[in-house]
Amino acid sequence: LGGVGSGKSTFLERYFNNIPNESRLKHIKYAKVDFNKATEDLESVEEWICEEIINQLKSKYGDQILSNENLDLYFHNEIEVMRNGPLKEIFEIDERYARLEIAKKKQEWFEDKVKLCTAIIRHENHLEGLPFIAIFDNVDRRDRDQQLKIFQTVQWFRNKTSSFSILALRDETYDAFKNQPPLDAFLKPFSFRIHPPRFISVVQKRLDLAINHLSQKSSKKLKYTLPNGAIITYPANHLGSY
Numbered sequence: 001l002g003g004v005g006s007g008k009s010t011f012l013e014r015y016f017n018n019i020p021n022e023s024r025l026k027h028i029k030y031a032k033v034d035f036n037k038a039t040e041d042l043e044s045v046e047e048w049i050c051e052e053i054i055n056q057l058k059s060k061y062g063d064q065i066l067s068n069e070n071l072d073l074y075f076h077n078e079i080e081v082m083r084n085g086p087l088k089e090i091f092e093i094d095e096r097y098a099r100l101e102i103a104k105k106k107q108e109w110f111e112d113k114v115k116l117c118t119a120i121i122r123h124e125n126h127l128e129g130l131p132f133i134a135i136f137d138n139v140d141r142r143d144r145d146q147q148l149k150i151f152q153t154v155q156w157f158r159n160k161t162s163s164f165s166i167l168a169l170r171d172e173t174y175d176a177f178k179n180q181p182p183l184d185a186f187l188k189p190f191s192f193r194i195h196p197p198r199f200i201s202v203v204q205k206r207l208d209l210a211i212n213h214l215s216q217k218s219s220k221k222l223k224y225t226l227p228n229g230a231i232i233t234y235p236a237n238h239l240g241s242y
Contacts, residue, residue, distance in 0.1 A: 001171040002140075002194035008168040009137050011194060016135075029124045030133035031056035035142065035150065042146060045153050050117035053134065057120065065120070066110075074119035075109055114160070121161040131164040140170035147173050152182045211240040 002008045016030060031053040038048060057065055064070065072079065082102055083091065090098040109115045121132040134157065139150050147169060158165040171193065177183045197205075215236045223233040224242075234242055 001169055001174050001191055003171055003196065004140055006194050006196040008140070008194050012135055012137060012166065012168070027130055028133065029057075030135060031060075032135040032137055034137050036138045042142075042149060045150070046156065047113050049136075049153065049157060050113040053117050054113065054120070071106055071110060074116070074123045075106060076123075078105070078109065078119075118161050121163055125162060131162065134158075134161070134163045134165045136165065136167045139168055140173070144173050144177075148177065148182060155182065208240070215239050 012032070033049055033052045033056075037052070038045065054066075079102055082105065083098075087098045087101060090101070109119070124132050134154075136150065136154050139147055142150065151167065151169065154165050154167050157163065174183060174191075218236045218239075220236055221233055222236050222239065222242075223231055225231050232242070
């Protein structure tokens with residue numbers, strides 16, 4: 001939770017790119033859904049979210065995540081139900097025909113973005129023993145009604161996929177409607193507020209970083225000349241004081 005421009009996106013970007021160590025990142029699968037890319041009217045937002053996550057995973061891990069071998073893994077449960085259910089007797093009579101029927105169903109599941117996304121995340125959760133992480137960013141750039149609609153959609157996605165979902169929401173929207181549906185379903189112990197620092201604090205920090213950079217790139221001693229001709233020499237690590 002936080003105001004527009006308070007640093008919610010920056011925090012999430014920094015956390016997932018800089019803070020977790022390498023060994024932990026190897027066991028984490030996550031994707032970010034940027035609502036700046038969504039349609040203005042949020043039409044078919046559920047399908048759009050699932051398609052965005054699939055595209056993110058393809059971008060990160062390559063097209064092989066949608067290979068036929070991986071699809072067999074994602075849809076393992078559904079295939080087994082068919083094998084042991086409606087196709088069991090057909091397998092005994094004509095295995096080739098039965099496999100063709102499974103292939104047709106697999107194509108149907110593949111084209112259903114919600115079904116495909118759910119199956120991929122289910123597999124990842126089972127494989128790593130950790131929940132898949134879905135990040136929903138730039139929601140606060142929408143108006144109040146759209147933010148509430150997105151919140152409901154994220155709840156749907158979280159329940160559908162058993163994923164760990166992070167939603168960046170405008171604080172004033174949450175505070176105004178936190179006791180009304182749908183925000184009354186918000187897991188309040190897991191809310192995290194980001195307050196932007198004072199402008200003077202940002203300027204001071206940037207100045208400190210600049211001085212530190214200059215000190216490292218300069219010689220150990222620096223000097224300058226006063227109008228009266230006197231030369232002042234000082235250690236480079238005292239640059240900020242001078």
